[in-house]
Amino acid sequence: xxxxxxxxxxxxxxxxxxxxxxxxxxxxxxxxxxxxxxxxxxxxxxxxxxxxxxxxxxxxxxxxxxxxxxxxxxxxxxxxxxxxxxxxxxxxxxxxxxxxxxxxxxxxxxxxxxxxxxxxxxxxxxxxxxxxxxxxxxxxxxxxxxxxxxxxxxxxxxxxxxxxxxxxxxxxxxxxxxxxxxxxxxxxxxxxxxxxxxxxxxxxxxxxxxxxxxxxxxxxxxxxxxxxxxxxxxxxxxxx
Numbered sequence: 001x002x003x004x005x006x007x008x009x010x011x012x013x014x015x016x017x018x019x020x021x022x023x024x025x026x027x028x029x030x031x032x033x034x035x036x037x038x039x040x041x042x043x044x045x046x047x048x049x050x051x052x053x054x055x056x057x058x059x060x061x062x063x064x065x066x067x068x069x070x071x072x073x074x075x076x077x078x079x080x081x082x083x084x085x086x087x088x089x090x091x092x093x094x095x096x097x098x099x100x101x102x103x104x105x106x107x108x109x110x111x112x113x114x115x116x117x118x119x120x121x122x123x124x125x126x127x128x129x130x131x132x133x134x135x136x137x138x139x140x141x142x143x144x145x146x147x148x149x150x151x152x153x154x155x156x157x158x159x160x161x162x163x164x165x166x167x168x169x170x171x172x173x174x175x176x177x178x179x180x181x182x183x184x185x186x187x188x189x190x191x192x193x194x195x196x197x198x199x200x201x202x203x204x205x206x207x208x209x210x211x212x213x214x215x216x217x218x219x220x221x222x223x224x225x226x227x228x229x230x231x232x233x234x235x236x237x238x239x240x
Contacts, residue, residue: 034125035100036073040066043115054114055107063102064095066120067127074128075136086134091127097152097226098123100184100194123194126150149225151201152184153193153208156221156231165191168213175207201228 042062046054071087079087102120109115129150131137153172159165165186172181177199184192197204205223212218213232222229 034123034128036070036122036124037119038066038069038122039105039117039119040069041115041117043113045113046109051109051114055116058107058114058116059104059118060095062116062118063099063120064092066102066118067092067095067098067122070098070122070124070127071131074124075131076138079136083134083136086136090134091130094226098127123150148179149195149197149200151195151197151204151225152227153181153195153204154227154229155191155193156189156229158189159191164214169193171211171213172208175204175211177204177207201225204228205230 040062042058042060042065044054044057044061071091100121100123102118104116104118106117107115128137129148155168159168165183169181169183172178172193172195177197178195179198180196181193184194195201195204202223202225205220205228208218208228208230209220216232218230218232220228220230
């Protein structure tokens with residue numbers, strides 16, 4: 001997830017335009033999904049004067065705290081001790097998986113520590129499905145959803161324009177089994193997308209490896225149940 005605003009003013013303008021087009025592009029770009037918005041704080045000690053590291057840790061802590069707030073709002077208050085260990089081992093360590101997007105409301109260095117306050121939007125639907133799957137939330141896991149799979153597609157490389165983003169989204173949307181695809185973060189050299197599909201990530205990865213975009217074949221560098229990482233050429237970028 002992109003956490004640093006290191007882009008040039010011109011590139012930031014392009015990316016802002018891309019994001020606006022995504023959200024105005026219609027139902028195919030942003031599927032209906034249950035979300036919950038919360039605010040959360042995060043604090044991390046500054047070690048060896050490494051301010052950047054402390055900032056990243058503070059943001060990670062804030063994301064986890066945001067997820068914990070949402071879990072507390074939807075899970076029963078009397079979660080058995082055995083199930084609490086599932087939360088600590090399976091849910092909370094993957095906090096960023098459930099964060100649709102976030103923004104920093106406030107950040108500052110204070111008393112040898114770095115503190116941040118964020119506003120985060122959490123994928124409540126995906127979280128509930130996983131809580132049911134682990135037996136923390138009552139009801140059958142995804143009983144009404146059928147065989148739905150949620151995972152992240154990370155693309156290493158730089159798109160040439162907002163038109164490329166839209167064209168790539170349409171390419172992924174056209175793969176059999178893909179029900180919806182929408183951007184999570186867009187940064188120079190890396191974009192992340194969330195997919196909802198009737199097929200698992202490995203099957204979608206195989207289909208992606210057969211596709212070509214602007215004359216380049218997609219190369220899959222990682223594929224598991226939760227994540228696909230890909231690049232379009234040896235340098236990981238798109239070129240006209």
